Amino acid sequence: MGRTISVEVVYRGIFQKTLAKNICRGVVLAAHKEGKVGIAFGRYGDSPERNGIPAKNFAIVAPNEEELQLSMAQYEPQETDITIAVDDMLCKGVESWAWYGLQPINEKVRENATLIVTSTLPAEEIVKLSHTKPTAYQLAVIPGIPSFSGLWVYKDDHTDVRILGALPKVCPDLVTLDAMLTAIKEEWKDDLKVTSARRSYEQTGTRVVPPGEGNPEVPFKFDLPGWTKMREGVTIEGIKLGEPIKFGDQIGGYRPARNPYFKKYTTRTMRPVIDFDKCIKCTLCWLQCPDSCFDVTPDQTYDLNAEACCGCGVCEAVCPVDDCVTMVNEASFTDNKSQWEMYKTDKPAYAAWVKEKITTRPERSHGFRYRGQYQQQVAKMGASANKGEQVGADPGGHEEMGVGAEGGEE
Amino acid sequence: MNAETATAVRVAAAEQEALISGSEAVAVATRLADVDVLTAYPIRPYDTLMQYVAKQIANGEQDAEYIVAESEHSQFEIAKHASAVGARAICGSSGVGWCYAFEAIAVTPALRLPLLAMVGNRALDDPGAFGTEHNDALAARDLGWMHVWVDTAQEALDTTLIAYRVAEDRRVFLPCAISTDGAFLTHSQSLVKIPPKAWVDAFLPRYNRGDLRFHPDNPITIAPQVNEDWLMEIRRQTDQAMRNARGVIEEAYGDFRRIFSRGEGNPFFEEYRTEDAEIVLLGMGTLSMPVKVVVRKLREQGQKVGFVRIRWFRPFDHDRLGALLARFAAIGVIDRDFSMGSPFNSGVLANEVRATLYAQDRRPPVVSFIAGLGGREVTIPAVKEMIEHTRKAAETGRPPRDTLWIGVRE
Numbered sequence: 103m104g105r106t107i108s109v110e111v112v113y114r115g116i117f118q119k120t121l122a123k124n125i126c127r128g129v130v131l132a133a134h135k136e137g138k139v140g141i142a143f144g145r146y147g148d149s150p151e152r153n154g155i156p157a158k159n160f161a162i163v164a165p166n167e168e169e170l171q172l173s174m175a176q177y178e179p180q181e182t183d184i185t186i187a188v189d190d191m192l193c194k195g196v197e198s199w200a201w202y203g204l205q206p207i208n209e210k211v212r213e214n215a216t217l218i219v220t221s222t223l224p225a226e227e228i229v230k231l232s233h234t235k236p237t238a239y240q241l242a243v244i245p246g247i248p249s250f251s252g253l254w255v256y257k258d259d260h261t262d263v264r265i266l267g268a269l270p271k272v273c274p275d276l277v278t279l280d281a282m283l284t285a286i287k288e289e290w291k292d293d294l295k296v297t298s299a300r301r302s303y304e305q306t307g308t309r310v311v312p313p314g315e316g317n318p319e320v321p322f323k324f325d326l327p328g329w330t331k332m333r334e335g336v337t338i339e340g341i342k343l344g345e346p347i348k349f350g351d352q353i354g355g356y357r358p359a360r361n362p363y364f365k366k367y368t369t370r371t372m373r374p375v376i377d378f379d380k381c382i383k384c385t386l387c388w389l390q391c392p393d394s395c396f397d398v399t400p401d402q403t404y405d406l407n408a409e410a411c412c413g414c415g416v417c418e419a420v421c422p423v424d425d426c427v428t429m430v431n432e433a434s435f436t437d438n439k440s441q442w443e444m445y446k447t448d449k450p451a452y453a454a455w456v457k458e459k460i461t462t463r464p465e466r467s468h469g470f471r472y473r474g475q476y477q478q479q480v481a482k483m484g485a486s487a488n489k490g491e492q493v494g495a496d497p498g499g500h501e502e503m504g505v506g507a508e509g510g511e512e
Numbered sequence: 513m514n515a516e517t518a519t520a521v522r523v524a525a526a527e528q529e530a531l532i533s534g535s536e537a538v539a540v541a542t543r544l545a546d547v548d549v550l551t552a553y554p555i556r557p558y559d560t561l562m563q564y565v566a567k568q569i570a571n572g573e574q575d576a577e578y579i580v581a582e583s584e585h586s587q588f589e590i591a592k593h594a595s596a597v598g599a600r601a602i603c604g605s606s607g608v609g610w611c612y613a614f615e616a617i618a619v620t621p622a623l624r625l626p627l628l629a630m631v632g633n634r635a636l637d638d639p640g641a642f643g644t645e646h647n648d649a650l651a652a653r654d655l656g657w658m659h660v661w662v663d664t665a666q667e668a669l670d671t672t673l674i675a676y677r678v679a680e681d682r683r684v685f686l687p688c689a690i691s692t693d694g695a696f697l698t699h700s701q702s703l704v705k706i707p708p709k710a711w712v713d714a715f716l717p718r719y720n721r722g723d724l725r726f727h728p729d730n731p732i733t734i735a736p737q738v739n740e741d742w743l744m745e746i747r748r749q750t751d752q753a754m755r756n757a758r759g760v761i762e763e764a765y766g767d768f769r770r771i772f773s774r775g776e777g778n779p780f781f782e783e784y785r786t787e788d789a790e791i792v793l794l795g796m797g798t799l800s801m802p803v804k805v806v807v808r809k810l811r812e813q814g815q816k817v818g819f820v821r822i823r824w825f826r827p828f829d830h831d832r833l834g835a836l837l838a839r840f841a842a843i844g845v846i847d848r849d850f851s852m853g854s855p856f857n858s859g860v861l862a863n864e865v866r867a868t869l870y871a872q873d874r875r876p877p878v879v880s881f882i883a884g885l886g887g888r889e890v891t892i893p894a895v896k897e898m899i900e901h902t903r904k905a906a907e908t909g910r911p912p913r914d915t916l917w918i919g920v921r922e
Contacts, residue, residue, distance in 0.1 A: 127701070130531055134703060141702045142531065146642060146695035146887070150556065168808065175696040175801040176889055328921035336639040 104138065106164040106172065107276045108179035109269070110210055111186045112196055113159065114371065115151030117250040118188050122159040124262040125186065129161035129269065132277045132285035138163050139170050145178055147200035153414055154371060156196045163276060181212040184273050186265055189248035190221035191371040191432045193231040195321060204321040206233030208311075213237040216272040216308060220244045220261060222486075223433065225309050234316040240308040242272055245486040247479065248371065257476060259483035260298040263290070267299030268306040279303050347400055349446060354400030360410050370413030372429040375459045378403050378445045378452075380426040387417035387427055397442075405442035408435075428460040527705040532564075534697035537665040537704050538630050538690065539564035541672035543574040544712040548599035551579045553587040555609035556642050557632035557698035562604075584609045588616035588629070595625040595687075596726040596734060600676065600719045604630035606694060608637060610648045620687045621656025621750050623734060624724065626679035627687050628672065629657075633797070633848075634694045635886045643887015644693040646796065646849040650860050656750045658688040658757055659826040661796040665704045668692055670768065670775060671823075673716055677764045680719045683756040695887055696798040707772055715771050758827045780829035782821040783836070785811060789818030791902050792837075794865060795846035796822045799883070799890045803846075806895040817899055822861070830868045837865065838872040842906035844879045844898050846890070846918075856880060857915045877911035883918040894919045 109129050113122040123142070130140035140163040148157035160179060164170035173179055187193055187207050196205040208217050217239055219228050225243050249261035263286050270279040283296050344358035374387075381403045388396040388404045395411040396404040406417075413432065421427040445452040532540065539561050542550065552562035568574035577594075581587035584605050591603035605613060610631055620627065631649040635641040649659060660675060662668045668690070675688040692698050726734060738746065765779040777783065784800075785807050786792060793803055800821045810817045820836070837843055847859020855863055862880035869875045879902050884890040898918055905911035 127531055130701070130703070134529075139703065141700050143533075143700035146699055149699070168804075171801045172805050172892075174700065175693075175798040177695070326921060330922055 104165045104275060106162065106169050107184075107273065108173065108182045108210075109161040109163075109184045109186070109276070110179070110182040111159045111161075111188065112192050112207060113157055113188045114192075114248070114250065115148065115155045115157040115199075116153045116253050118248070119151060119157075119253070120251065120256040121188055121249055121262055122157070125188075125265055126159045126161035128262065128266045128282075128285060128289065129163060129276070131289060132266070132282040133163040135281040135284050136277060138165055138277075139167055140164065141170065141174060145198070147177065147202065148198045152199050155199045155412060156192055157198055158196075179210065181215075182210040183212065183215045183276065184218060184269060185211050185216075186218045188220050188261065188265070189250075189371055190219050190223055190228060190231070191248075193219060193228055194317075194432075195233065201324055203323040206235070206321055208232055208235050208239055208316075211235070211239045214239060216240040216242055217311075218242045218244060218265060218268060218272065220246045220248060220265070222247060227433075229311055229316055232311075232316045233321060234314050234318050235311070236313050238310055238312050240272065241311050242268060242306050242308045244268060244302065244306065246483050249483070257480065259480045260295060261483065263295045263299040264302040267302035271303050271306050272308060347397060349400065349443060352400040352446075355398040355402065357397040357407070358394055360394065360407075370411060370432050372413045372415060372432055373408060373411055373435060374406055374413075374415075374417050374427045375430045375456055376404070376406060376441050377426050377428075377456050378442065379449075380423050382423055382426075384422060386420040386422065390416050390420045392416060399442045401442075403442065405440055408438035408440075425460060428463075430459045431462075434459060527707050529703050530706055531701050532665060532704050533560060533699055533701045534662070534665040534668040534692045535560035535630065535632060536564045536701070537669035538672050538692070539568060540704075540706055541669045542576070542602055543568055544707065544709055545600065545673055545676050545716055547576050547602050549577045549579065549591065549594035549601040551581055551587045551591045551594070551601070551603045553581045553584050553605065553609065555584070555606045555632075555634075557634060557692075557694040558604045558606040558609065558630060560632070560698050561630050584613035585616060588613035588620070591627045591629075592616055592620055592623070592625050593726075595627040596623065596721075596724075598719060598721045598725045598727065600680070601627040602629070603627065604632070606632040607634035607648050611636065611651060614652070617652050617657070618655055619735070621753075622746055624685035624750075624753065625687060626676075626685050626719070628675055628679065629687065629689045630672075631689050631691045632694050632698045633691050641886045642694060644695060644797070644848065645885050645887065646691065646847075646860075649689055649691045650849050652689065653826060653860065656686060656754060657826065658684075658686055658754070658824070659691065660688065660824050661691045661822065662697070663693075663798050663800045663821060665697065665700075665702050668697065669704055669706070670772070673712060674761075674764050674768055674775075674779075676719075677716050677767075678757060678760050680717075681756075681760045681764075682720075682722065684753050684760050685724070686750070686753050686757065691797065693798040696801075711771050715767055754827050758829065761824060761827070778829070778832060780822070780824040781833060781836075782823060784819040784821065786818035786820065786836070786840075788816055790816040790841040791844070791899060791906055792818040792820055792840050793844045793846060793895070793898060793902065794820040794822065794837075794861070795848065796825065796861065797848060799846060799848060802890050802892055802895050806892055806899065810896075810899065828864065828868070830871070833865075834868045834872050837869055838874045838876065840876050840906075842877045842879065842902045842911065843869075844881060844902035844905075846881045846883050846898065848884045848890075850882060850885065856913055858882075859915070862915065877905040877909060879905045879911045880915040881918050882915055888919055891919070 111122040111125050126142040130142045133140050142161045145158040162173040193207045211217050221243055249259050251257040270282050286299050287296050342359040344356050346353055347355045347357050383402050395407050397407050399405050415429050418427045418429045550565050587603050591601040594601040633644040633646055635645040662671050679688045761779050768775050803819045807817050807819050845862040845865050847861045849859045851860050858880040859882050866878050881898050
């Protein structure tokens with residue numbers, strides 16, 4: 103009669119809320135077609151969600167109610183049979199806004215189980231980003247950009263059903279393809295979505311990640327004190343005052359002290375690149391940054407502290423100067439070095455670096471920049487769904503899907 | 513209801529299934545019960561109820577006055593007044609939101625207003641915490657509110673219908689709080705059977721306030737100043753209503769079973785594998801899940817263990833619970849609440865159980881546990897630990913005098 107199977111979806115808060123929910127509901131509804139029972143739930147501590155901050159949803163499927171009880175009244179399963187990252191940058195680690203520390207993307211994946219990532223990167227790059235594991239696991243890449251939308255709008259680019267279609271392939275014990283397609287048809291009443299799911303089933307393959315391959319860094323954890331050691335009165339130490347910045351002969355500006363327990367850099371999906379020559383010192387990025395990421399330089403410009411930035415994009419939105427603060431795909435950075443120090447060290451080299459970084463605007467964005475971008479992205483996702491195939495029907499069905507979508511554009 | 517109607521009702525329609533959470537199940541019940549007025553003020557995890565009712569109204573599935581108040585205090589006052597004019601009303605809250613409504617909560621029973629409130633159980637913060645803890649609902653345990661705890665989404669739906677039936681019975685006319693554990697029930701979706709409206713109509717008569725209806729056609733004054741001349745008699749009336757509720761609850765479950773073909777057993781508490789049990793644990797809400805898993809595992813090893821889950825906490829079924837508990841060798845009471853400075857530093861439930869047993873000729877040892885505060889998971893090892901303590905008490909006949917905190921870091 104089968105065993106209990108746990109599916110985890112790691113996603114960006116708000117932007118992928120509906121996507122994650124759709125995937126988990128789809129799993130439970132499909133399994134129900136085969137007489138199995140299940141629950142779908144979000145990790146409670148991740149909610150209320152914050153824009154872009156990593157969060158988790160789960161679907162647990164069991165052969166009967168009694169087996170299912172073992173997985174109820176829990177925040178997360180101990181291990182998963184499938185973990186799904188719907189943004190490849192989550193492979194750098196999952197740090198939710200609650201105090202869970204940094205979880206490797208593959209932390210819950212049990213031996214020989216599967217990690218599914220939606221990405222345009224090759225599998226090798228994704229393995230490099232992900233932390234090492236003592237046991238082997240499978241990696242499946244579903245080609246595509248991260249599907250981001252908002253609280254009130256859902257970008258129907260078929261990412262949900264493409265992932266659902268891949269599940270019977272990577273974990274046949276979960277559910278059959280037929281049951282999955284029937285559930286998709288019932289839930290969305292859309293033949294194109296069924297077609298996308300079937301194609302994904304046919305195209306998805308896995309690569310083995312052997313023990314020890316990947317990012318060797320040890321993820322940070324918090325100390326959890328006992329009640330006899332904890333300070334009384336629900337008090338913790340306040341954040342200290344900051345200090346001036348020293349660089350070469352220059353001393354000045356201000357670097358605030360930051361909460362050492364929050365290192366949000368680990369899981370951002372974009373980061374701002376700053377063109378210091380264009381800065382008019384208006385202070386807006388520094389004022390509006392919700393995480394106090396900006397250090398005031400001795401030049402009175404504002405330098406990104408890349409260890410504190412979660413990549414929300416507010417700085418870019420409020421900056422009044424064109425191309426002064428530009429959000430760039432996090433995949434194109436390998437360290438958290440100070441941009442201002444790079445600029446001070448070699449200005450022409452820095453100018454070239456900025457130009458190179460901002461030439462390609464990120465495919466990922468928090469919302470949409472211009473009218474029509476939604477349709478463009480949906481068409482692109484349709485193209486990756488059908489790569490190498492003769493296209494019969496409209497691949498992403500983007501014309502119909504565009505209709506309701508304009509409302510979500512900014 | 514006569515036999516003819518019963519047959520007509522049974523054939524009316526089959527039940528539909530939906531993948532919904534515990535609070536969404538309560539929302540569906542408000543639709544089936546054709547609730548007239550919902551008053552809302554958001555707080556996690558209760559807000560999942562108001563959100564789903566809003567969705568049902570927006571989708572044209574439900575017709576109700578939806579009033580968003582400016583605070584919980586007003587929210588409960590408005591529901592109170594709606595109930596006084598003869599409207600079927602529901603409100604609800606969580607944690608300190610429930611506490612903020614306390615003035616309205618305290619006076620509702622004496623006015624004999626049968627409104628319902630869903631309590632999404634939540635820790636009383638500060639410190640900020642969303643997890644389940646039963647002290648919010650229990651703060652109102654002595655005031656004349658009926659209190660019922662549920663442990664599945666199905667039970668949440670069914671109990672909401674039953675609670676209206678009981679509360680709106682002229683012999684009762686008392687408000688009822690339905691406690692649903694935050695996260696584990698309010699934020700977890702499972703497959704729920706949704707009965708056809710015809711069954712609900714046959715089960716739940718219209719709310720008829722009769723001569724107590726506040727209406728120009730029935731001029732009355734509610735809540736005049738009374739002082740010592742009247743108050744004791746008014747309290748005794750409320751007390752009588754609560755006593756009456758015991759019989760009315762029995763009747764309601766009897767009819768519910770006939771029409772819906774579920775809800776077997778004693779309405780007041782669920783007995784799980786108690787038939788020949790020597791050791792039992794006792795608790796309320798979703799901690800039933802891990803406890804039942806452990807009970808099954810230990811039963812497989814031949815250990816005679818069981819579980820009693822209190823459903824109706826007010827009114828308390830002291831006669832049958834006392835008779836049942838007197839049979840066992842020892843009882844371990846799990847409180848997901850605290851009562852600082854109470855006898856033996858116990859939680860609320862442990863001392864209720866001790867008081868109940870005092871009337872029995874045979875009084876087995878009671879071990880008092882506090883576990884799962886702030887929503888901490890009650891784990892399988894924690895349940896085993898509690899069973900071991902209880903077994904020791906059975907063997908020695910001497911339980912630990914003081915309460916044991918399970919799963920707290922020293």
